Amino acid sequence: MELRQLASFLAVVEEGQFARAAARLFLSPPAVTGHIQRLERELGVQLLERSPIALTPAGERLVPHARTMLAAANAATDAVADLRTDDDVPLRIGVMAPGSAELTPVILRAFRRTHPNIPLTVENLSFAEHTTALTEHKVDLAFVRPRPDDERLTVDVLTTEPRVLIVPSSGPGGDADALRLSDVLDLAFVSLPQGVPRVFTDYLYFASARNGVPPRRGIDEAATIQDVLTSVSAGRGTGAALHSFSRLYRWPGIRFVPVVDAPWAQSVLASRRDDIRPQVRAFRLLATTLAHDLGPRLASASEAARAFPPLEP
Structure with missing residues (x-):
């Protein structure tokens, strides 16, 4: 699944015609058609009825996820506009399993798709590493619970649960x-x-x-x-x-x-308060955007898998 495929899909949905969608995206109608056909093949479902243009049930389910994904990608891109593309230092993500439930893999996959130039590594954290993994610089961001009370850290709340x-x-x-x-x-x-x-x-x-x-x-x-x-x-x-x-x-x-x-208690994404690197800001922004927009709809792990399938090798 590529962002341009999602953009073409949403443009056709919103414009109601392939020609108008193509003009809006500065593409040819065949290019827009090809994007949607490839998206349908990858997902294994039909998203649009062609004559007349109408959403199928699968298409209706995909629309809010597609809008959220594009909005998060645009926001994260703005956040790292000044990021050097030749920086190959991995962004180290800690996860005290299972992190923030279904949101954890969704956020990791979305960041890999929207920022393929920033390598990610994922570290499993123990309960004893609730804060020390960050304060001792083992990782750069961490999915943990509950909310840390260490003033050296900043937190973004991702879920609040019974x-x-x-x-x-x-x-x-x-x-x-x-x-x-x-x-x-x-x-x-x-x-x-x-x-x-x-x-x-x-x-x-x-x-x-x-x-x-x-x-x-x-x-x-x-x-x-x-x-x-x-x-x-x-x-x-x-x-x-x-x-x-x-x-x-x-x-x-x-x-x-x-x-x-x-x-009730919270699961959060924590990071060092003094770490103001653009890639850290971008990961935080993407995580909080997806948590806000997708969190209520990700109670089903199967829905999360359908919305954001794993990357192909």
């Missing part, structure tokens, strides 16, 4: 449709390694509802979400997460149960 408890299917809370904070505070939670910042431990253990009483700790220590899921599925502890986790993880022996009265 909380869920991660429990063994056959353990306490495993048969509940919903829980309250009063139901969960006495459970044994997974332990966290030394070095995990206070803001993260407070988030995991629902500290705002504990009145200073420390949580019970389970047998296992968890440094990543995979560690949490493994421990919980073995019945050795309890975890907590954002609501989007229940869409993204299918793990034997666990359930995600809403905690209905817990404060």
